Every structure is written in structure tokens, then in C-alpha cells.
Amino acid sequence: MPTPVLFIHGLWLHARSWDDWVDRFTGAGYDASSPGWPGDPDTVAAAREQAETIADHGIDDVVAHFADIIAGLPEKPILVGHSFGGMIAQRLLGEDRAAAAVAIDAAQIKGVLPLPLSALKATLPVFKNPANRHRAVSLTAQQFRFAFGNAIPAEESDALFERWAIPAPGKPLFEAAAANFNPHSPAKVDTENSGRGPLLLIMGGKDNTVPEAVTKATLKQYRHSDAVTDILEFPDRAHSLTIDHGWRDVADASLSWLKDHDL
Template sequence: MKNINSKIIVFITGAFVSSDCWTEWKSYFEQRGYQTLAPAWPFKDAPACTLRQRHPDADVAGQRLDKLTAYFRNIVRSLPEKPILIGHSMGGLITQLLIQDGLAAAGIAIHSLQPKGVFTFKYSFYKAGWPALGFFTNTGKTYLMSFPEWQYAFTNGMPFEAQKEAYYNLLVPESKLLIRDATTDAAKIDFSQPHAPLLFVAGSDDRFIPPSLNRTNYRKYNDSTSVTDYKEFADRNHFVLGQPGWQEIADYIINWLN
């Protein structure tokens, strides 16, 4: 693999959570010589508790994947060099889309939401994600995940107090239309294109984005001239960024980049 010389990292947040989920990751990578930024999504540049108080939030409810991808595309293009992109969940999908545009030196998709046409038959994927699609509900209103849904989809296997703390510190309302957009052309990837080095990180205990879905996504990439790698970690749920022991994953990413 060619050397990755960029020292700028853009962290791309996933759905349902505040960009504060990257706070410790930013410090960890900055201590190792990287310049980092973790931009809040449009209409979400506020503490999680404030955003929940705005629910139902018409501005957030109107968010769509094509506009969100364009927002990050503009941020990346404004930087002095092609950055390294590290995205989680929906942020992992956006990372794949920006890699496809040739805008990054490398990409890491952590428990990435699937592009259009990538499927799994895992029951937990449908149970965890179905409520957020909001079928037969008003799409002009945001979806706010309940605590039991959070426990099932994000923080399964963690102690109750840790689940509760994460919920109140990070959970935010989400756009139902944005989640649905993952099945549209806004989430379409041309897997045959050459691309910058791309690493998929998966977790064995993730119910929302099960590892089988990440493996299928990874295997879709078929350009033999491009580096595409996959790493699965045991005992990791969807809250992987804040789950105790996240440093192991950060260290793996740093070693992969080096």
C-alpha cells in the first residue's frame, strides 16, 4: 500500500448521535500528530440535551442524504490537503461516498451503514432500524429513539448506568427521510471504481449494523488496483466509539494508516 501522507482527519458522525461522540477520539489522534475536526451535522450544532428539547424539529426532519453528503463534500474540499476520513454508521456510508468522489487520502468506515443494493437477512438489523424509518408517521417530525430501543440497537451488553449516561449525553432526534435515503441512488456506490485505501471496521455484537452486512459491503469492492481491507473486533456493539476499550480500535486504525 502506498504511503498515506495526510495528517488531517475528518471524523464523520453517524445518525442518532451528537458529534460529541468523537471528543475522546479527537484528543487521541491529536496526541499522535494528527489535526482533527468533527463537524456537527447541519441543525445539530448544539448539545444533545438542547437538540432533544427541540424535538420534533422540522429542520432536522428535512435532512436528506444528498444534502448531507454535499455538506461534508464542501468541508473536505476546503481543506489544504486531502484528508483521512473516519466515519461511523451513516458517517461510514458518507465516507464511502466521498472516497468514491476521490476526495480523501484514505477512509475508515466504522460499522458502516450499507450503500444501496447491499443487504443482510439478520433479524436484529431490521428490528433495530425499522422504527427510525417511520413508515405511516409524519416525516415532517423527527424520530427520537426511546431508551429501550437505544439499549437494543446501540449499547447492548453494556452496564445499565453506562447505557443511560450515553443516552443522555449523546442521543439526538433524527430525520426519517435521511434513514430511508440509504435505499436510494443517494447511497449508490460504483464498486468497480479505483479508490483511495479503504478500511472497514466491524463489531461482532453490533445489532444495528451486523458484521455480516459490513463483510458484504467490503466484498462488493472489486477493483484489484485499490486497497480495501476488513477488520472485525469481538464484543463490540454499535456504540463502539464510546464502548470501553475503544482505544484498541483507534490504535488499529493508526497502525493501518502507518
């Protein structure tokens, strides 16, 4: 029976943005799928029209949602998450709900201290209004280009925005921002679990939203675990690396890593 793979999207991208990855992993012999977050409509158009269904879902809601999906699978899946999806994947892996995880430009977990200015600018559309904690917030094409498409041509960034961008709940960002002041933060990951499956952290060297300093600091959080924790950098890539013209390089690197670990 093929090993299940679940793709977990982050903020501002629809689950269908993983379509090429699902096809690539299915062709490689996995049972791949990309469920949305709780409240996510099935299409990009519907998500833009029904932002209220996306609003006010926090990190714990998303973890519970994917834990329920995993509970219905015949075996522990491999998780591939981008941005906040990468954080969710790490939490589920730390809770022994997954066989392995690939966390791509993952949002910062509790304990990660660097907060580069570019990350603050990328998330300013949410943080500029405290009421956005309970709302779904959209990006403009210009904001999307700074947060996602800064390492690709403007025309490609605009096309990706038109194809995949949806409103995102503000709540996870507020939760992550307060993580180091909250002993019970939903952004806390069991980084000391030595019995968990392998983890690959992937970072884009030009990422404004999750700069490489955040991913390197995340790696250090796992220093007390004997489980496999690897890191891979794509120096010339930014936050759009899972959806732009170079997505296959990242997907194939992930597949190679899984093969190396007999997964």
C-alpha cells in the same frame, strides 16, 4: 502541516461523541475535528430541544455538506465515519474527495442485500411511521440499548444515552432501505474506483444495527476495485464501539492501520 482528519457521526449520536477520538488523533499528530451534520446544533442539549433543525436532511445533503468542508481544507482529509457516517465517508472516498477512510459499522450501501432482523428491529422506531421520513426521531433508553449498547452493561448504555443521544433524521434510513430499487440512489458508492485512497471497514461482531453480515457484504461490493480495501472485526463489540469504554481499542487500531499505509 498535519494531515486533516474529519470524523463523521451517524444517526442518534451528536458530533461531540467523537471528542475522545479527536483528542487521540490530535495527540498522534493529525489535525482532527468532528463537524456535525447539516442542521445539527452545537450541543446535545440544543439538539434535543431543536429537533426540527435536524429533520429532513438526506444522504445527499450530508455528502454535500462535508464536500463543502473538505473544499476548504489545504489537502484531502482522512475520513473516519460511524454508521451512516461510514456510508458518507465511503461516498466521499469513492468521489476522490478523501485521502483514505475508516468506515466503522457503516450503514449499508446500494448493492448490499442482507437485511438481518436485528437491523429491522433497531430501526423500527423510524420505519413504523412513514411520516418519519420528514421528521427527526428520538430513541428511548431501551431502544438505544438494543441498537447501540447491547454488548455493554445496562448502566453504561444508559449513561451513554444520557450523554450523547440526539434525535436523528428519518430520511437517510428510508433512502437506504429503497437503495436497491432506485438506480439513482444517494446510497450508491463508486466501489469500482481503483484510484481512490485506502479504505478500512470495521465491524462489531455483536452489532444489532449493522450486523457483520452487512459489512462483509459491503466488502464484496469492492471486489472490482484494485484499491486497498481492508476489513477488521471486533468480535465482542456492538454499535456503541466508538463511544463505550473500549473506544480506544478501535481508535488505536484505526491509527495503526493509517500508519501501515503511511497516512
